[in-house]
């Protein structure tokens with residue numbers, strides 16, 4: 001594990017120690033997973049060339065552009081994207097989202113959304129959909145739920161086998177880094193409404209939603 005990764009994890013842990021409560025545990029685990037995985041990139045960037053993403057609006061980079069969804073679950077209008085891309089991209093951010101930063105760190109191109117026409121998935125694919133929840137019932141019919149995201153991942157596996165051959169595709173898939181960010185907004189809504197018993201303090205993952213990356 002590279003030294004800078006190690007110190008990133010240490011400083012993350014020490015800052016979390018100040019904030020942590022059982023309420024922030026889920027987000028904490030997600031962030032930690034992220035750091036450890038991004039260190040995996042740093043450790044052997046020559047071998048790891050694919051990055052697969054599942055989740056909700058915290059990591060959707062444009063899939064909901066192509067779904068029959070409601071305005072609240074789309075990000076294809078202004079002012080989304082204005083600070084970094086200069087135009088909306090389908091990201092629920094005025095710039096990049098966390099998976100873009102990880103891809104950059106790993107010296108990968110930005111990972112394309114699964115539904116983008118003729119996208120190249122040899123460096124991975126992003127299956128996330130704004131509004132998706134941990135359970136398929138969340139926003140049913142207007143989002144790509146997790147079981148469907150997994151089916152789409154299987155479809156990408158098949159296209160990779162066709163493109164790269166079975167041996168190389170299997171290697172790529174087994175060595176890839178996987179990132180899941182889900183259930184964050186359910187907690188945020190609870191926090192904002194003040195109704196949920198699970199509502200916690202503002203955690204780093206929630207802050208990502210309002211970041212200016």
Ligand SMILES: *[C@@H]1O[C@H](CO)[C@@H](O)[C@H](O)[C@H]1NC(C)=O
Pocket residue numbers: 061062063065076077087088089090113116
């Ligand atoms: C999503 O829609 C916006 C607005 O039309 C467009 O600028 C952007 O390129 C789209 N993103 C994708 C991934 O197709």
